[in-house]
Amino acid sequence: MTLGFPFEQTTTPLSDEERAAILADPGFGRYFTDHMASAGWTPAAGWHNSRVGPLQPFSLHPSAAVLHYAQEIFEGLKAYRHADDSVWLFRPELNARRFARSATRLALPELPEEAFVQSVEELVKADEAWVPAYGGEQSLYLRPFMFASEPFLGVRPAAHVTYSVVASPAGPYFSSGVTGVTLWVSNTYTRAAVGGMGAAKTGGNYAGGLVAQLEAQEHGCDQVLYLDGAEHRWLEESGTMNLCLITSDGELITPGLGTILEGVTRGSVLQLVTEHGLTPVERRVSIDELRAGCRDGSITEVFAVGTAAVITPIVGFKGDGYEAVVGDRQPGKITLAVREHILDLQYGRVPDSRGWLRRVG
Ligand code: COI
Numbered sequence: 001m002t003l004g005f006p007f008e009q010t011t012t013p014l015s016d017e018e019r020a021a022i023l024a025d026p027g028f029g030r031y032f033t034d035h036m037a038s039a040g041w042t043p044a045a046g047w048h049n050s051r052v053g054p055l056q057p058f059s060l061h062p063s064a065a066v067l068h069y070a071q072e073i074f075e076g077l078k079a080y081r082h083a084d085d086s087v088w089l090f091r092p093e094l095n096a097r098r099f100a101r102s103a104t105r106l107a108l109p110e111l112p113e114e115a116f117v118q119s120v121e122e123l124v125k126a127d128e129a130w131v132p133a134y135g136g137e138q139s140l141y142l143r144p145f146m147f148a149s150e151p152f153l154g155v156r157p158a159a160h161v162t163y164s165v166v167a168s169p170a171g172p173y174f175s176s177g178v179t180g181v182t183l184w185v186s187n188t189y190t191r192a193a194v195g196g197m198g199a200a201k202t203g204g205n206y207a208g209g210l211v212a213q214l215e216a217q218e219h220g221c222d223q224v225l226y227l228d229g230a231e232h233r234w235l236e237e238s239g240t241m242n243l244c245l246i247t248s249d250g251e252l253i254t255p256g257l258g259t260i261l262e263g264v265t266r267g268s269v270l271q272l273v274t275e276h277g278l279t280p281v282e283r284r285v286s287i288d289e290l291r292a293g294c295r296d297g298s299i300t301e302v303f304a305v306g307t308a309a310v311i312t313p314i315v316g317f318k319g320d321g322y323e324a325v326v327g328d329r330q331p332g333k334i335t336l337a338v339r340e341h342i343l344d345l346q347y348g349r350v351p352d353s354r355g356w357l358r359r360v361g
Contacts, residue, residue: 003039003050003115005122010034010054016129023132026169028308029141033127037119037165040149041109047163050115052122055166061151065158071148072203073102075116076307077264078139078170079124079360081131082348087124087361090346092117094264098201099144105200107157108146116144121360123165128361132169134347141170141308173240173308174222178339180315180331181304183225183238184216185287187320191236191259193229198236198259209239219318223304227287228259235285241304241312242266245285246334248298252278253285265305265342268356272341276334287319294324301332303339311339 013034014022022031032055039050066072075095080088096116103110120142124131132138144165148158174181189212192198197205212224225243228234235243235255242263245253252273254266270280293299302314313331317324326332344350348357 003047003112003118005037005039005050005052005119007035007122007126008051008053009126012054019129023130023138023169026132026138026171028170028173029168031168033123033130033140033167033169035123035126036167037123037144039111039115039119039163041161041163043159047109047111047115050119052119052126058149058162060149063151063153065148065150065152068153069148069155070202070204070207071106071108071158072145073099073106073108074143074145074201074203075099077120077142077144078307078346079131079142079167080139080346080348081134083134084348085134086348086359087128087131088346088348088357088359089120089124090358091264091268091356092120092358094267095144098262098264099146102200102202103146105197106202108148109161111146111163117358119163119165120144121358123167124360127167130167130169131361136171137310137343138169138171139346141168142166143168170308173306173310174312178313178331178336180313180329181222182220183223183314183317184219184221185225185227185317185319186212186215187227187232188212188215189224189226190229190232191226191239194259196229196259199257199261201261206239213239221318225317233286233288235287235290236260238304241306241309243314244269244303244305245290245293245299246278246301246332247293248300250278251281253281253283255285256282263305263307265307265310268342269305269311269338271354273338275341276338278334290317291322291324294326300327301335302326303332303335311335311342
């Protein structure tokens with residue numbers, strides 16, 4: 001089913017000079033393009049009022065349910081400019097599917113996958129000039145989201161829901177992205193439990209992670225590494241990224257699904273690593289196994305994967321009373337090769353034999 005996202009052009013776009021100044025150093029999540037996609041939903045009308053129009057603030061009643069009960073979901077994906085100036089999305093249908101699963105978990109209405117992809121495509125077309133030039137590691141980060149906009153303080157699924165997509169030119173998520181980051185293994189905080197919302201991409205999971213991120217920073221680490229909620233033993237994810245370990249006997253191990261986010265980059269890496277001579281394995285990994293493996297050299301590389309962070313080498317981690325170094329504290333060779341591989345695919349430098357790219361402009 002397609003909704004159609006007719007385009008209404010803004011009358012107040014940023015000038016070419018203003019846009020160029022932003023694109024010269026976009027950072028992450030700081031600047032937004034001239035337009036946004038949006039649609040509304042009610043039980044009676046279904047999805048309606050879908051369009052791409054000028055970027056503008058929402059007008060929300062102070063009792064809007066999202067502000068009180070956090071009934072909200074979101075996605076993250078990127079548009080990449082290739083050397084011939086064309087613009088492409090990477091596996092947007094996977095984001096659309098995950099968005100639908102997140103919606104179900106948060107008792108929000110499902111947006112048809114085709115409508116999700118169309119809204120993203122129409123916004124990228126409208127703001128194509130904002131897709132950074134080919135040549136660096138910049139892209140246009142796209143943020144689809146859906147929230148309970150009904151003014152109502154009772155606790156039940158909202159009967160008025162808003163969907164929107166905004167776009168933000170983006171450089172690397174971590175300024176130290178390729179040199180490697182360190183993780184704090186929190187014993188205080190967990191991210192999810194069986195039956196909880198861990199697999200959904202919902203704001204509450206990120207809000208709950210902020211204090212854990214502060215704890216990580218207090219211990220001199222860049223990000224938190226969560227253990228499972230039941231035994232405080234099994235690696236989960238880092239809050240904004242999935243985790244991968246490489247072993248000396250050629251396995252790429254990543255924690256299995258259930259309470260973690262099913263990352264698009266995670267899934268893509270699991271398929272690509274066979275071309276790097278690795279066997280992909282999804283299984284539980286304990287913190288003891290990680291510590292022992294880093295000590296005895298049977299775990300040679302660790303990295304984190306995510307849309308925003310792409311592939312980020314993990315060079316060390318710390319927990320209560322211990323500190324561990326991965327390899328020689330430098331980004332691993334295979335990590336960097338897999339990173340190049342996925343970037344080469346996204347930027348069109350190698351053939352897209354799996355059909356993962358979708359042309360937008
Ligand atoms: C992404 O990688 O797209 C994410 O959702 C991480 C984000 C919270 C910065």
